[in-house]
Amino acid sequence: MGDFIVSARKYRPQTFDTVVGQKSITSTLKNAIKNNHLAQAFLFCGSRGVGKTTTARILAKTINCTKRTENVEACDDCESCKSFNSGASLNIYELDAASNNSVDDIRNLIDQVRIAPQLGDFKVYIIDEVHMLSTNAFNAFLKTLEEPPKHAIFILATTEKHKIIPTILSRCQIFDFSKIKVRDIGDHLIEIAKKEKVKAEPEAMHMIAMKADGALRDALSVFDQMVTFSGEQITYKDVINNLHILDYDYFFKFVEFSMNEDISSSLLLFNEVVEKGFDSHHFIGGLASHYRNLLVCKDAKSVQLLEVPDAIKSKYLEQSKNMDPHLVMRALNAISKTDVAYKASKNQRLLVEVCLMELCSLKQEHEKKKKLTEPIELLPFSKQSLREKKKDQKIKTPVKKEMVEKPITIPKIKTLKKSSIGAKHLSIKEILQNEREEKNKKEDALPREKVNIQKALLLWRQYAFRVKDQGMETFYNALVKRDPLFETNEKIKISVDNQIQIDYINPLLGELINFLREQLKNHFIEIELDLIENPDEEVKFLNGNDKFEALSKKNPKLITLKNLFNLDIEF
Numbered sequence: 001m002g003d004f005i006v007s008a009r010k011y012r013p014q015t016f017d018t019v020v021g022q023k024s025i026t027s028t029l030k031n032a033i034k035n036n037h038l039a040q041a042f043l044f045c046g047s048r049g050v051g052k053t054t055t056a057r058i059l060a061k062t063i064n065c066t067k068r069t070e071n072v073e074a075c076d077d078c079e080s081c082k083s084f085n086s087g088a089s090l091n092i093y094e095l096d097a098a099s100n101n102s103v104d105d106i107r108n109l110i111d112q113v114r115i116a117p118q119l120g121d122f123k124v125y126i127i128d129e130v131h132m133l134s135t136n137a138f139n140a141f142l143k144t145l146e147e148p149p150k151h152a153i154f155i156l157a158t159t160e161k162h163k164i165i166p167t168i169l170s171r172c173q174i175f176d177f178s179k180i181k182v183r184d185i186g187d188h189l190i191e192i193a194k195k196e197k198v199k200a201e202p203e204a205m206h207m208i209a210m211k212a213d214g215a216l217r218d219a220l221s222v223f224d225q226m227v228t229f230s231g232e233q234i235t236y237k238d239v240i241n242n243l244h245i246l247d248y249d250y251f252f253k254f255v256e257f258s259m260n261e262d263i264s265s266s267l268l269l270f271n272e273v274v275e276k277g278f279d280s281h282h283f284i285g286g287l288a289s290h291y292r293n294l295l296v297c298k299d300a301k302s303v304q305l306l307e308v309p310d311a312i313k314s315k316y317l318e319q320s321k322n323m324d325p326h327l328v329m330r331a332l333n334a335i336s337k338t339d340v341a342y343k344a345s346k347n348q349r350l351l352v353e354v355c356l357m358e359l360c361s362l363k364q365e366h367e368k369k370k371k372l373t374e375p376i377e378l379l380p381f382s383k384q385s386l387r388e389k390k391k392d393q394k395i396k397t398p399v400k401k402e403m404v405e406k407p408i409t410i411p412k413i414k415t416l417k418k419s420s421i422g423a424k425h426l427s428i429k430e431i432l433q434n435e436r437e438e439k440n441k442k443e444d445a446l447p448r449e450k451v452n453i454q455k456a457l458l459l460w461r462q463y464a465f466r467v468k469d470q471g472m473e474t475f476y477n478a479l480v481k482r483d484p485l486f487e488t489n490e491k492i493k494i495s496v497d498n499q500i501q502i503d504y505i506n507p508l509l510g511e512l513i514n515f516l517r518e519q520l521k522n523h524f525i526e527i528e529l530d531l532i533e534n535p536d537e538e539v540k541f542l543n544g545n546d547k548f549e550a551l552s553k554k555n556p557k558l559i560t561l562k563n564l565f566n567l568d569i570e571f
Contacts, residue, residue: 006220006221006224007192007196007220007221007223007224008217008220008221011192011195011220012054013051013054013058014058014061014074014076015058015073015074016029016030016055016058016062016072016073017071017073019051019054019055019058020051020180020184020185020188020216021050021051021178021179021180021181021184021185021216022050022051022055022177022178022180025055025175025177026055028175029055029059030071030072031072033059033062033063033068033072034072038063038153039153039172039173040148040152040153040154041145041148041153041154041155041156041171041172041173042056042059042153042154042155042156042172042173042174042175043130043156043157043158043161043164043168043169043172043173043174043175044056044155044156044157044158044175044177045158045159045161045174045175045176045177046159046176046177046178046179047159047177047179047214047215048159048215048217048218049212049214049215049216049217049218049219050177050178050179050180050214050215050216051177051180051216052157052158052177053126053128053157055177056124056126056155056157057092057126058074059124059155060084060091060092060122060124060126060153060155061074061080061081061084061092062074063120063121063122063124063153064080064084064089064091064117064119064120064121064122064124065078065080065081066078066079066080066120079119080119080120083119090117090118090119091117091118091119091120091122091123091124092123092124092126093109093112093123093124093125093126094126094127094128095109095125095126095127095128096128096129097127097128097129097130097131097132097133098128098129098132101132101133101134101137102134102136102137103134103136103137103140105137106133106137106140106141107140109125109127109141110140110141110144112125113125113144113148113149113152114149116149116151117151121151122151122152122153123151123152123153124153124154124155125152125153125154125155126155126157127154127155127156127157128157129157129158129159130156130157130158130164130168131158131159131160131161131163131164135165138164138165138167138168141168142167142168142171145168145171145172146171154172156168156172161174161176178214179213179214179215180214180215180216181214181307182206182209182210182214182307183206183209183307185208185209185212185214185216185219186202186205186206186208186209188216188219189205189208189209189219189220189223190202190205192220192223193205193223193234196227197232198227198232198233198234199232199233199234200233200234201234201235201236202309202310203236203309203311203312204226204234204235204236204238204239205223205234206308206309207236207239207240207243207245208222208223208226208239208243210307211243211245222243225242226238226239226242229242230242244277244278246273246278246282246283246286248290248308248312248315250269250273250286251286251287251290252290252315252319253269254266254269254270254287254356255290255291255294255319255323256319257269257360258331258356258359258360258362258363259322259323259363261360261361261363261364262360263356263357263360263361266356266357266359266360267353267356267357270283270352270353270356274349280342280348280349280352281339281342281348283352284335284338284339284342284352284355285339287335288332288335288336288339291328291331291332291335292332293306293308293316294316294319294320294323294328295320295325295328295329295332297316297317297320298320298323298325298328303317327362327363330362331359331362334355334358334359334362335355335359337355337469338351338352338354338355350458350461353458354458354461354462354465357458357459357462358462358465358466361462361519446523446524447521447522447523448522448523448524449520449521449522450489450522451486451489451490451520451522451525452520453486455520456484456486456492456516456520457483457484459515459516459519459520460479460484460516461480463479463512463515463516464476464479464480467479472508474501474504475504475505475508478494478496478501478505479494482494482495484527485530490522490524490525490526491525491526491528492516492525492526492527492528493527493528493529493530494527494528494529494530495530495532496529496530496531496532497531497532498531499531501529502529502531505529506529509527509529512527513525513526513527548562
């Protein structure tokens with residue numbers, strides 16, 4: 001146990017070339033050393049674990065090396081390099097500003113700056129987490145930072161550049177360290193796994209790299225954790241289970257369900273995700289990323305933006321073939337609205353479920369719009385159609401209005417005679433009876449499944465949100481103000497406050513009825529508007545006198561009481 005060294009320390013880069021993901025910065029520093037253009041103060045900025053302190057140590061080691069290579073790297077053979085590797089170098093001074101942030105600490109550092117190096121050309125002062133210094137400490141450091149001795153070089157490292165005062169920034173050469181790419185971290189982990197004789201699946205290393213969020217140190221820590229968990233073989237499933245990461249397969253399955261318009265399976269899949277302990281908001285974020293990746297796969301030029309393993313990439317490419325880009329954009333829009341409204345929602349699970357149902361119905365809505373916009377295909381002409389066309393042409397010719405009306409009215413009279421006086425000589429009673437029977441046959445052929453009230457309420461809420469997005473706020477308020485009342489399984493009542501709402505809502509009910517009939521597979525659903533008559537709520541009093549007048553109408557004795565005792569009306 002005593003021989004174990006964490007990977008972040010064991011495999012810490014010792015040269016500029018071994019620094020991962022910061023090639024532009026390392027190249028600049030190497031050129032500065034080569035051309036003797038070193039600044040006297042550097043500021044390394046960037047998020048955690050990207051190589052700021054490591055690069056600072058490599059720079060300090062390289063500039064004091066007496067036998068630098070042609071590639072401007074430390075030799076690891078001279079006396080200066082050996083003392084640095086053993087941790088006994090007197091030319092490098094490291095200060096943790098998080099715990100040494102007072103004026104006295106900076107004054108002690110300034111006193112040491114005056115002493116020239118015993119071995120080598122430079123003394124390097126590395127101040128980590130420099131943003132933690134107090135204002136007084138910063139001010140005490142200003143003069144020394146501006147005009148240091150020739151042998152002194154300061155390297156400041158910070159994760160929060162905005163907290164450093166401008167006077168310090170203006171005296172430093174600033175280098176912004178970027179987050180390390182997922183692919184670079186994954187490749188580096190695979191190399192370390194080979195050195196440690198650990199069999200690791202590329203997908204597993206990629207997932208660890210994604211979990212690290214651009215920080216190589218975090219990735220190495222997770223790698224050590226997985227080696228402890230799995231032993232000499234790290235698999236993708238082990239990483240998923242141990243790190244509590246939502247698998248890609250869930251999102252692939254959901255997109256399939258949404259394309260098949262399978263609402264039930266989508267809701268059951270979401271329930272499985274919740275039962276496994278994943279946050280609903282986390283699921284929504286992952287679903288948005290999945291749809292984004294599908295959209296990226298639609299164009300060969302943008303496929304390179306997909307940062308996933310090759311096995312997962314092939315799945316994305318396969319699924320994106322059957323996806324319409326317009327559908328994907330509408331899905332992303334719906335998910336983003338849910339993401340924004342998530343924190344403010346009182347019933348967050350219901351909000352996500354409504355979003356999932358909306359995604360499942362996107363394909364159907366898109367196909368309906370397509371049908372409306374498609375051009376009408378002309379059928380091949382027959383002799384009969386040609387005759388009809390000639391008749392139409394005759395009618396369209398410019399003639400007087402009286403001449404046009406004759407050929408139109410005469411056939412109507414003939415058809416009435418034929419329908420009323422046929423060969424069978426049917427009575428009016430028999431005709432009406434036949435019509436009723438035909439109507440009943442048609443109604444029997446229509447779907448009439450039993451209405452699930454819970455599902456109906458979810459669909460009601462979904463339609464309300466859709467109406468809101470279309471800008472119909474009044475209709476939306478009427479739908480969500482009160483829950484719909486199911487008098488029977490097929491008869492729904494909406495309570496409204498006044499006649500104005502009735503006049504506004506009535507023309508809009510047809511689309512809502514058709515939507516419910518189609519989704520619930522019951523063409524006998526009806527909706528009625530119910531006016532709530534509550535005069536007590538409608539009475540609004542402006543002041544105390546108005547209230548007294550209203551009360552005195554109900555009880556005239558109040559006027560007598562007021563006059564008898566000479567009372568003032570104050571409320």
